[in-house]
Amino acid sequence: MNETELITRARAGDGAAERALYDAHVDRVYRLAYRLAGDDDLARDFTQDAFIRAFERLDTFRGEAAFSTWLHAITTSVVLNGLRKVKRLRGRERDLDDARDVAHGRRDSEPDLKARLARAIDDLPEGYRTVFLMHDVEGYTHEEIGAALDVETGTSKAQLSRARAKLREALKDFAGDWV
Amino acid sequence: MTDFELEDRLRQAALHYHRPPETPREEMWARIDAARAPRRGRGGILAFRPRLRWGIGIAAVLALGVGLGRLTVRAPAAAPVPARETNVALQLATAQYFDRTEAMLAGFRADAKTGRLDPTFVASAKDLLSTTRLMLDSPAAQHDPKLHALLDDLELVLAQITQLKSEPGSQDAEDIRFITQALEQRGVLLRLRAGVPAGPARAAAQGVL
Numbered sequence: 001m002n003e004t005e006l007i008t009r010a011r012a013g014d015g016a017a018e019r020a021l022y023d024a025h026v027d028r029v030y031r032l033a034y035r036l037a038g039d040d041d042l043a044r045d046f047t048q049d050a051f052i053r054a055f056e057r058l059d060t061f062r063g064e065a066a067f068s069t070w071l072h073a074i075t076t077s078v079v080l081n082g083l084r085k086v087k088r089l090r091g092r093e094r095d096l097d098d099a100r101d102v103a104h105g106r107r108d109s110e111p112d113l114k115a116r117l118a119r120a121i122d123d124l125p126e127g128y129r130t131v132f133l134m135h136d137v138e139g140y141t142h143e144e145i146g147a148a149l150d151v152e153t154g155t156s157k158a159q160l161s162r163a164r165a166k167l168r169e170a171l172k173d174f175a176g177d178w179v
Numbered sequence: 180m181t182d183f184e185l186e187d188r189l190r191q192a193a194l195h196y197h198r199p200p201e202t203p204r205e206e207m208w209a210r211i212d213a214a215r216a217p218r219r220g221r222g223g224i225l226a227f228r229p230r231l232r233w234g235i236g237i238a239a240v241l242a243l244g245v246g247l248g249r250l251t252v253r254a255p256a257a258a259p260v261p262a263r264e265t266n267v268a269l270q271l272a273t274a275q276y277f278d279r280t281e282a283m284l285a286g287f288r289a290d291a292k293t294g295r296l297d298p299t300f301v302a303s304a305k306d307l308l309s310t311t312r313l314m315l316d317s318p319a320a321q322h323d324p325k326l327h328a329l330l331d332d333l334e335l336v337l338a339q340i341t342q343l344k345s346e347p348g349s350q351d352a353e354d355i356r357f358i359t360q361a362l363e364q365r366g367v368l369l370r371l372r373a374g375v376p377a378g379p380a381r382a383a384a385q386g387v388l
Binding site (some may be wrong): 011014015018023027030033034035049052056085113117124137167168172 | 206289306
């Protein structure tokens with residue numbers, strides 16, 4: 001049974017068709033949610049939420065784009081909105097952490113370049129970070145990213161270029177001793 | 180090292196950033212299936228044609244606008260509030276309450292894992308607990324068993340959080356573990372999200388009540 005038939009059946013409330021659609025796409029959705037959230041519980045919640053919303057809104061899927069494109073647009077929306085909420089709540093705590101980092105010196109406390117890179121990625125503006133993770137880490141094309149984030153392909157390319165430049169800048173002092 | 184080499188190594192190292200574990204396929208499906216089960220079988224009943232869907236959407240927005248407009252105008256003290264306006268107000272209040280509760284519990288769970296619980300969660304839980312009890316007594320909860328069950332679970336979880344000590348670092352790890360277990364086992368966050376309308380409705384509720 002092809003995907004169009006599965007969608008038709010899922011629209012009619014067929015649980016087996018929903019499961020088949022889930023099986024076909026869950027790995028990529030979960031991986032993206034995890035890359036963006038960095039937390040298994042949040043990634044699970046976001047993945048579940050994305051599929052539930054997708055199944056509930058199947059009537060609005062017109063088939064002009066691929067189902068995976070439509071599903072990833074829902075996923076990125078769920079994940080980014082969810083992360084903003086968590087970030088707001090944890091803002092105060094993060095401020096305290098940053099103050100501690102400044103007091104003790106980040107360079108000395110984080111000799112591992114991967115840890116520095118992780119922090120540099122965390123510090124990227126949301127748009128740059130999302131595009132960088134989708135393109136360079138998870139292998140999405142600029143067309144897929146543009147559709148998922150509702151931006152032009154050129155915007156996706158520009159954001160990726162700026163993200164890479166910011167990371168290079170943040171890590172340039174490690175260029176000689178990368179491990 | 181050239182910029183090109185640095186960028187290439189950077190991309191390689193980035194693969195380790197938030198590296199996902201194996202997809203917990205069955206666990207997630209069990210929850211999705213549980214959330215979807217009551218809604219299946221209703222598919223297709225409201226499958227409107229696009230033009231009709233737009234019409235209904237516009238009508239709904241207009242109705243909401245009229246309802247909100249009336250709510251913002253002060254009525255004479257003795258004037259009774261029509262049932263329809265009460266329903267709109269209740270729906271908005273419920274959406275806003277769900278939104279705040281979901282954000283608080285998601286933050287609580289994330290913090291609980293680090294072992295450093297922000298004491299503001301206790302104060303937020305007290306505030307939300309009062310609202311939860313008011314909502315449990317509302318006609319909407321009385322007539323909706325699903326909503327009532329969710330509010331019951333939320334009341335339990337929030338009450339447990341309010342019992343935690345509010346000094347940073349003084350909370351009992353065992354208590355926190357029980358609370359997060361209750362959240363997981365009852366699928367509270369997922370049910371909360373399933374009951375919350377999508378973005379625009381939430382935004383509309385902000386600051387209205």
